[in-house]
Amino acid sequence: MSGWPLYVNREILMFNGENVEIKEASVVTEKPLTVFLNHNELATLICSPGGLKELTVGFLLSEGLLKARSQIEDIRLREEDGLVWIETYEPIAQTDNFLRRHIASCCGKGRAGLYFINDARQLQPVKSDWLLPFKQIQVLMAELEQRAESFRLTGGVHSAVLADESGIIIHYDDIGRHNAVDKVLGYAFLNDLPTFNKCLLLSGRVASEILIKAARGNIPVILSRAAPTELTLELAEELNLCVVGFARGNRFSIYTHPEKILMD
Numbered sequence: 001m002s003g004w005p006l007y008v009n010r011e012i013l014m015f016n017g018e019n020v021e022i023k024e025a026s027v028v029t030e031k032p033l034t035v036f037l038n039h040n041e042l043a044t045l046i047c048s049p050g051g052l053k054e055l056t057v058g059f060l061l062s063e064g065l066l067k068a069r070s071q072i073e074d075i076r077l078r079e080e081d082g083l084v085w086i087e088t089y090e091p092i093a094q095t096d097n098f099l100r101r102h103i104a105s106c107c108g109k110g111r112a113g114l115y116f117i118n119d120a121r122q123l124q125p126v127k128s129d130w131l132l133p134f135k136q137i138q139v140l141m142a143e144l145e146q147r148a149e150s151f152r153l154t155g156g157v158h159s160a161v162l163a164d165e166s167g168i169i170i171h172y173d174d175i176g177r178h179n180a181v182d183k184v185l186g187y188a189f190l191n192d193l194p195t196f197n198k199c200l201l202l203s204g205r206v207a208s209e210i211l212i213k214a215a216r217g218n219i220p221v222i223l224s225r226a227a228p229t230e231l232t233l234e235l236a237e238e239l240n241l242c243v244v245g246f247a248r249g250n251r252f253s254i255y256t257h258p259e260k261i262l263m264d
Contacts, residue, residue: 004029004049006028006154008026012024031049032047033046033055033056036085037088038087039085050172053077055186057190058182061189062212062216065092125239125240125241126219126241127218128240131260133261140199144161147171150173151203157175157180158175158176159180160172160174163198164197169193177205181202181213198219198220198221199219199222203226205228208229211236215235215239219241225248228245241256242260243255
């Protein structure tokens with residue numbers, strides 16, 4: 001994006017155990033992106049550059065505010081100001097569910113948490129009979145590792161990838177795990193890309209909100225280098241979604257719906 005690089009170089013002082021040296025370090029950037037839905041300010045997302053239209057659409061899809069590509073009349077992005085407008089052909093009601101989910105994202109076992117669980121359990125299970133060959137898990141995660149240049153440079157981004165048995169289709173990095181996933185979902189949504197025969201690859205932890213995003217996107221398998229949470233696994237069982245964690249090298253752990261991994 002013009003005027004908004006993924007990272008900048010800064011001079012730092014590095015202590016190596018004995019001496020202090022002046023070094024140049026790559027530091028990841030972050031900017032606010034304010035989303036307007038039908039002329040109403042909806043939310044401000046703190047994100048990395050790249051895929052901002054996809055991020056916005058994926059965010060609205062994840063929040064249940066968009067259901068079909070045909071709803072979108074226009075998308076306008078003013079990158080330099082961090083503003084994006086989405087117009088739909090019909091009004092979209094911004095219900096209490098939207099606010100409840102955002103309150104619940106950092107709550108414990110309070111009332112908002114119960115609302116969050118109830119909202120999640122109103123989702124339809126993923127509709128897919130697709131099977132992922134187990135040998136492809138190692139291949140796909142190795143490809144994700146090879147693409148992790150931004151992380152190696154900055155140590156400050158998460159990766160999300162949409163892939164099938166033939167390889168990686170689209171890859172996004174972002175300072176936020178949720179943002180990276182929303183960019184992937186938005187790309188598939190805007191390009192009318194079927195997702196029932198795809199998997200979502202993640203560099204980080206599989207939290208319950210990430211699982212819900214995958215379910216809304218009708219993605220049947222999640223692969224991650226890291227661990228899932230207990231709530232993630234409870235929801236994955238209900239929503240017909242296979243979660244594979246600690247996928248590193250030739251090892252991985254299947255937590256839910258192992259029948260979706262073809263072991264032959």
